[in-house]
Amino acid sequence: MAAYILENTSISALSVYDLLKHTSGSAFLEIREFHDIYPIAIENNNGLFTKNLSLQDFPSVSVSQIGHSLASTCTCSSSKEKLCEHQAEIICGILEEKNFRIFFDPFLRKKLFIAKAKIYGLENEADLDTYFELEYAEGKTDARPKIKEMLPIDEDTFKQYLLPQRSSVINELALQENGKKKILVIGRHRYYSHLNFSLMEAETTQAGKIKNPVNSVDAMQLIWKAEEPMHIKFYTAVNAFQNNYNEDYNSSELEALKLIVQNPMGFETYYHDRDLSETVSSKSLVPVNLENFAGRNPAGCI
Known part of the structure; x- marks a missing residue:
């Protein structure tokens, strides 16, 4: 299963119009709701996604930020000379849906961590990834302490x-x-x-x-x-x-x-x-x- 590589780009810098350069279709631009998309597995800079459909199966699409490149695979049989329609839709969903984007966007992630760190008196720490991690559950993403003994200062x-x-x-x-x-x-x-x-x-x-x-x-x-x-x-x-x-x-x-x-x-x-x-x-x-x-x-x- 070959991966399609978007060189010298990242989720934080990518736009939906940039995706048009890498796909032969534009149907994903008409999508405004992404509640049917969900991650099978997700962590910082990596995710495996699919979609809930009642009439047909949706393939599994992986998206990974590797250095300065964005890599994606899909289990469908489409040619991988460009992004297939499933990959384009999933990447578009990541760009538009904050609960997905935050796993790939370090600036958005840091903003959430700083807000959470203030509760623990850690907002001035240089590396908040040491103390907090992202957790996706029931359609929402939040930050949680890595050290379970940490107590909020309230x-x-x-x-x-x-x-x-x-x-x-x-x-x-x-x-x-x-x-x-x-x-x-x-x-x-x-x-x-x-x-x-x-x-x-x-x-x-x-x-x-x-x-x-x-x-x-x-x-x-x-x-x-x-x-x-x-x-x-x-x-x-x-x-x-x-x-x-x-x-x-x-x-x-x-x-x-x-x-x-x-x-x-x-x-x-x-x-x-x-x-x-x-x-x-x-x-x-x-x-x-x-x-x-x-x-x-x-x-x-x-």
Whole structure:
């Protein structure tokens, strides 16, 4: 099944009249509704489309943005010297239908991501593709977070998930400044090799050394206090790895690891050595330095 290539073009630059140069028919120009077209599969710069027809079958049409070229195939038997009528109609549908076009148009996609990022306080991030992805469902396309632990920065979420309840006086007092030193602790699962991070706090000696007891701190309960976006992202990343059960990391989890390695709060970092003690104590905590080596998995930096 040969592909027809539109050289030096993209969906963001293409017009329906440009399509006329690549097809022998113009029937697609008369189409004003594209609700019958739907994607069999779709992702950034790639889609496989067909159409709901009651009287006849519609072939499958693929459209891919490959570098500076647009490639398309069709399962029909038409000659591929030019775009067939099915390809022209599908590409026209992508141009006109925002829910399809956004997968191929980086400018339109960035606009949606920025609007979504403002909810999470991430609108000033350079690469929003790190945090968000497109999802097509029930005829609509929307942006969703890649990191499931990300929470929107709004009053309702703070009240429901982050602010301590007034009935829990003990928890509320625990969140107040108590003079204890907060530290970042790296550890591994007791029975497996899963990497995890925790925030803990303890009193210190006059020399600055950790004293027992060493107590856990709930990272989620610290987010509401944070004002800087980097601090919010740091606490969110730590929370994602407090109960981590994965040995292999996807791109979103690697980004979370990089955020932890950056350590914007400047917390002293310790490694929990289970050979010294199964429980976290001043005896089993070994000071370490996190270094974000370029091109290395952050999990290998300890």
